[in-house]
Amino acid sequence: MKKITVISASILLLAAAGSYAAPKKQKPVKIGIAKIVQHQALDDVERGVIDAIKDAGIEAEYDLQNANGDVGTAAQIANQFKSKKVDAAVGIATPIAVALATTLKTTPVIFGTVTDPVGAGLVSTLEHGERNITGMSDAIPTEQHIQLFKEVAGIKTLGYIYTSNEDNSASALELVKKGCREAGIELVTQSITKSDEVKQAAEAIVNRVDGIYLTTDNTVFSAIASLVNVFGKAKKPIFSGDVTAAKEGGIFMASGFNYYKAGRATGEIVVQVLNGKKCTEIPVRFMTDPSDSDFLIDLDVAKKCGITVDKKYIDSANMIFQNGKLTEK
Known part of the structure; x- marks a missing residue:
């Protein structure tokens, strides 16, 4: 009887040890x-x-x-x-x-x-x-971007397309207005409500401006190719606050975080x-x-638009688009 009790206790100890050795896996x-x-x-x-x-x-x-x-x-x-x-x-x-x-x-x-x-x-x-x-x-340094655009491209009239039914775009518009006042340049705006209006908005504004500035408006960027095409044909420069879109070419300058x-x-x-x-x-x-930000200059677009970019700006850029190719420093 005593021997059976010892064996039973050993089995219980082994069972307990086994339960601790294999804890239940947590759910993702x-x-x-x-x-x-x-x-x-x-x-x-x-x-x-x-x-x-x-x-x-x-x-x-x-x-x-x-x-x-x-x-x-x-x-x-x-x-x-x-x-x-x-x-x-x-x-x-x-x-x-x-x-x-x-x-x-x-x-x-x-x-x-x-x-x-x-x-x-x-x-x-x-x-x-x-x-x-x-x-x-x-948030991006919109006012500094506009001043830089003026310095490099010599623009006197700036275009801006924004999504009127987005709080994000309404806030950005106020910063663009302030940036233009500080830089002493005229602002021409065009509002949209959805991405398939971007091309039409670009066509409506392109002949009234020297260049266009893009903030981080997602509706605009979802149809960025159509805007780049319109301004490319008109040989008017684009400055983008989102560098991602500029990596494929067609956007003169872009500055923004990664x-x-x-x-x-x-x-x-x-x-x-x-x-x-x-x-x-x-x-x-x-x-x-x-280190979180990038600065891109597209020298192909600069040449097409007749803009001579000072060497100091080229040296400060960590991305250069030239001869149809992007090079990162």
Whole structure:
């Protein structure tokens, strides 16, 4: 009888040891990522978010969505994320971020590439997040860009196309107006509401301006090829606040941060939230490090437009497009 008791105890100890040796594997976290429209810059943000989360050692399942420029679709995506009970939701660009913030009241919402998060009503201050919302802003130095455009290309009249029904674009328009006042140049604007209006807007404005400036308007960039074609035929220069679109040629100058790095910065915020940090403890992040930005000059376009670019600008650019080829320094 005593021998049986000892054997039984040994079996129980082995069973217990076995249960501790093979702990139950944790389920992957569920992350919803939505962008307002598909184009290279926003695709790079999405990729950067995913890579940052992966590099942090977090196993995740992703629900990747594209609103195709439609606010109604953005609202449907937000409801989908809510019904699926994602652990965190990432909104790339202002309209989709607003849709997520409106619908998801307890799920962390991390916005990426939102130019004016305060103006969009996502947060009330840039010093910290609000409720369940925080993220990364893609504000660019618009006034400095316009001054640089004037210095290099000698423009006296600047064109600007913007999406009238987007908070992001309305905020950018005010900065463009200010930049033109400070630079002493005339501003000619043309509004659109959807991407298939970009070509028509470009045609309406091209003969009234010396060049055109582009901020980070996603609706405009989703149809950038048509705008580049119109201004290319007219031999009028384009200055872009998004370098991504300029890498294929056709845009005279571009200065802005690297969108993949912006995605990684957004992903790092997601990691903080998943590791237990509250959104209210995380300030809105900006891409302020010089290494985060690129400066591109297209010498093929300069030649076509009859612009002679001073050597100091060429030397300061880390990307040069010439003879149909992009070279990175």
